[in-house]
Amino acid sequence: MSATANPSETHAATTPLLRVEDLTVELGHGVAARRVLRSVSFDIPRGSTLALVGESGSGKTTLARTLVGVHRPSSGRILVDGAPLRPARGRAGAATVQMIPQDPYSSFDPRRTVAQSLAEALDPVRARVGPARARIAELLGQVSLDPDGMDRYPHEFSGGQRQRLAIARALAPGPRFVIADEITSALDLTTQAEILNLLADLRRRLSLTMLFISHDLAVVRHVSDSVAVLLHGDLVELGPTGATFAEPSHPYTAQLLASVPGDPRFRLDEEPATV
Template sequence: MTHQTATPAAPQAPAGSTDCPMLSVQDLTVVLGSGARSATILKKVSLDVRRGRTVGLVGESGSGKSTLARTLVGALPPSSGRIVFNGAEVGRMTRAHTRKLRRQVQLIPQDPYSSLNPRRTIGQALAEAIDPLRADPVRERFRISHWLAKVSLDPEAAGRYPHEFSGGQRQRIAIARALAVEPELVIADEITSALDLTTQAEILNLLADLRRELGLTMLFISHNLAVVRHVSDEVVVLYRGDVVESGNVDRVYAAPEHPYTRRLLDSVPGGPGFNIDADLEPADRAAG
C-alpha cells in the first residue's frame, strides 16, 4: 500500500500579528446633524495602527481629530466606512464582543477633571476600571497602588479627591485609569494641550517610559507637530476632515509633500511650544 505524506497546512497569522494592523480605519465618514443642518466632519478617513507602534494624528482645531477619537471608542456612530479591530469589523461585532472592545480600547481625555467623578476618590475611580464587579478587594488595592506608582504618584493619592490635584497630576491619574484596564490600544486625545510647558514635557517623558516598558500601542492626537514627532513612529495629517498626508514620521517632517503639512511645520517656531531638546530626556529624543 502506498502512503502519501500530507502536506502541512500553511500557518495562520495569530490574532494581533504584526502582519496586519491592530486597528484599521477604512474610508470612515462621519456626518453630524441632518438635512440642511448637517456637516461632514470626517471624509473617507483611512489609517492603520500596528501593534507596538504609535501613530500621531495631527491637525488644527476643527480638523476632526476628536471626532475620530470619539467614533473609535463608540461615542459617535460612523456614517459610512469600516473600523476593523484585530481583524473584526466593529459594526458587526456581537454584543459581547462590543463590551469587550470597550475595555480593549481606552481613551485618555483632554480634560481629565471632567471625566473624574468629583464625589469619588481616585482609588474608587481606579477600582472601577480594574474590576467593575469589585470581586477581589485585596487584588484591587494592590493594583491601585501599582498603577499610581507607574505614573509617579504616591499610593496615598488613592484616598484623595480630584480637586485636590494639579492639572498635571490629574492627567497622570487619567493615564493610570486608562492603563489599569490593560487595554490593547490607547487613544490619547490632546492630553498635553492644557498643561504648562514644563508639565507637558513631564507627561511626554512619562508616556515614553510607559510605552517602552509596557509595549503600548497608541493613537496620539495633537495639534502640536513637534510634540507628535517626538512620541510617534508614524504621522497622519488631518485637514478639514481629510487625510492629506501620512507616513513615517522622519520622512514627513524632513520632506513634507502637502502644502498644509508644510504650513503646520512653518508655524512652529524652532520646534514645539517648549524646548524639546532641553526638556525631554535623552532616551526619549533617541527613541523619537
C-alpha cells in the first residue's frame, strides 16, 4: 500500500519561502513621485540564497526596505509561504524578516551594551537582559564571539566583530527570511572572507533563506544559488548563479561580469560602457 503525501508537506516542498509578484514601488508624492521598482518578480526557495546585484540607484535597497516594511508597494504582492507578508508589528512581525545592515556601528545604540541590544531584539516589549543571558550567550557563540563580551559596548568591538553582532541581532527573533544588505562592502578582504564563511556556516546549520544584496559579483558567485540583476528599477536577469555567470542573457549583466577580475571577460585595458 503506497503512502499518501501529507498536503502540508507537499505545500512546503513546492511553495517558495518568499515570492515577489509584479512589485512596483514609487517614492515621493505628487509631482515629486518617482518609480523606483517596476513589476519585479522572483522566488526564493526555502534554504536558498538569491543575490541581488546592480549599480547604485538600481533599486536594490528600496527592494530590501520594502520587504521589511519601510516602504509600501504601489502594486504587486509579497508572499511568505504563500501568505501575504504583513507589516512588522512587535515580536511576531519582526520574526518574519530581518535585515543585516551595511553599517552595523550606526545601527547600534552606543549607549546600550551588546546584551541590551540583543535582549531588545529577542523581546522588543520587555527587553530584559537577565532572563535572556543564556540565549544571548548562545547567539554570540553562533557568530564566533566570546559571550563574556555581552556587557561591552559596540565601540569596543572591531568592524568585523560589529558585523558579527549585527548578524546575531538579526538571528535573535528566529526570522524565516534574512536580508544581507552590502554587509561586506566596508570590510577588508580578510574580514570579508571570514564573514562570508560565517554566513555559509549559518546557512547550513540554520537552513537560512536569504536575499544577499551586493555590487560585488566575485562575492555573489561565492555565496548565492541564484542571481537577480536590477537596472534602473527593472529586473533584467534572473537565473542560477553558475548559468548566469557562464552565459548572461542581458548585455548589462555581461558588462558587470566584465568588471570582475578573474572572469574571462575581464579586461584591464578597457573601461565598461556607461549605462
